[in-house]
Amino acid sequence: TFHSTCARILRRHAELLDFNTNFAIYDTSDQLSTLKRVYRRLGLDAKVLEPRRVANAIDNAKNNYLSPDDLKREAYNVTAEQIAELYQEYEKELLPANAMDFGDLLCNVVTLFHLEPKVLAHYHDQFKFILIDEYQDTNPVQYLLVRALSKSRKNICVVGDDDQSIYSFRGATIKNILTFQQDYPEAKIITLEQNYRSTQNILSAASAVISRNKERQPKQLKTTNPQGDAIVCLSSYNEIEEAERIADEISRLQRNGISFDNM
Numbered sequence: 001t002f003h004s005t006c007a008r009i010l011r012r013h014a015e016l017l018d019f020n021t022n023f024a025i026y027d028t029s030d031q032l033s034t035l036k037r038v039y040r041r042l043g044l045d046a047k048v049l050e051p052r053r054v055a056n057a058i059d060n061a062k063n064n065y066l067s068p069d070d071l072k073r074e075a076y077n078v079t080a081e082q083i084a085e086l087y088q089e090y091e092k093e094l095l096p097a098n099a100m101d102f103g104d105l106l107c108n109v110v111t112l113f114h115l116e117p118k119v120l121a122h123y124h125d126q127f128k129f130i131l132i133d134e135y136q137d138t139n140p141v142q143y144l145l146v147r148a149l150s151k152s153r154k155n156i157c158v159v160g161d162d163d164q165s166i167y168s169f170r171g172a173t174i175k176n177i178l179t180f181q182q183d184y185p186e187a188k189i190i191t192l193e194q195n196y197r198s199t200q201n202i203l204s205a206a207s208a209v210i211s212r213n214k215e216r217q218p219k220q221l222k223t224t225n226p227q228g229d230a231i232v233c234l235s236s237y238n239e240i241e242e243a244e245r246i247a248d249e250i251s252r253l254q255r256n257g258i259s260f261d262n263m
Helices: 002-017 028-042 051-063 068-074 078-094 102-115 117-126 140-150 200-210 239-255
Strands: 024-026 099-101 130-132 156-158
Touching: 002 102, 002 117, 002 140, 024 028, 024 102, 028 051, 028 078, 028 099, 051 068, 051 078, 051 099, 051 102, 051 140, 068 078, 078 099, 099 102, 102 117, 102 140, 117 140, 130 140
Parallel strands: 024 099, 130 156
Antiparallel strands: none
């Protein structure tokens, strides 16, 4: 993964960023404990601004390779300014503790490559070919990392589907895959349109919906599977009714002799 690769790089070069190479990697629980320590130091009430909300904002900032100062400049209200301040105070806790959180693993490698061209050159030589799966789910800091590593050789292959980008809530940006050909104009695009799983009715309906997206790579899914049953549209009042109706339908099918593994 991106994180494990970056952790290995930092275990070798962390001292160039003033960390020891035996640094700790903070998980979500450690992150929240550190923030609560910051709250106590500053005399803040955790009920006014939840530490978990601040932790999520910090994660999002690091996904976008934004520093506390960047966040301050982008602050649009008092709460955003306070989150930027807490981000800055949180960062002050990490270096003395010789600790990095998951976001730091990526951000610190991008910073390392920017500050230390010789280190970047070493990894240019080491990673002669780069292959990335699920490229539509990469975020801005991952994009910067890939660009740095592939800048000289451009021996890069990515696999992804812009129609299946579902992780924007975790910082992923569809822009990375949509602009791939602009970043690497010599790249060859191979469109995989043969579907082996679904019936033609399902593919036709899916294509009719997704084709309305304004920004996407054009593709036309096809299959040698049968046309299949017609699609039934289910309109529910809310997500609770939707779940109940689906559960009822599963029970009905099971009573009629259809096994769960065929649903």
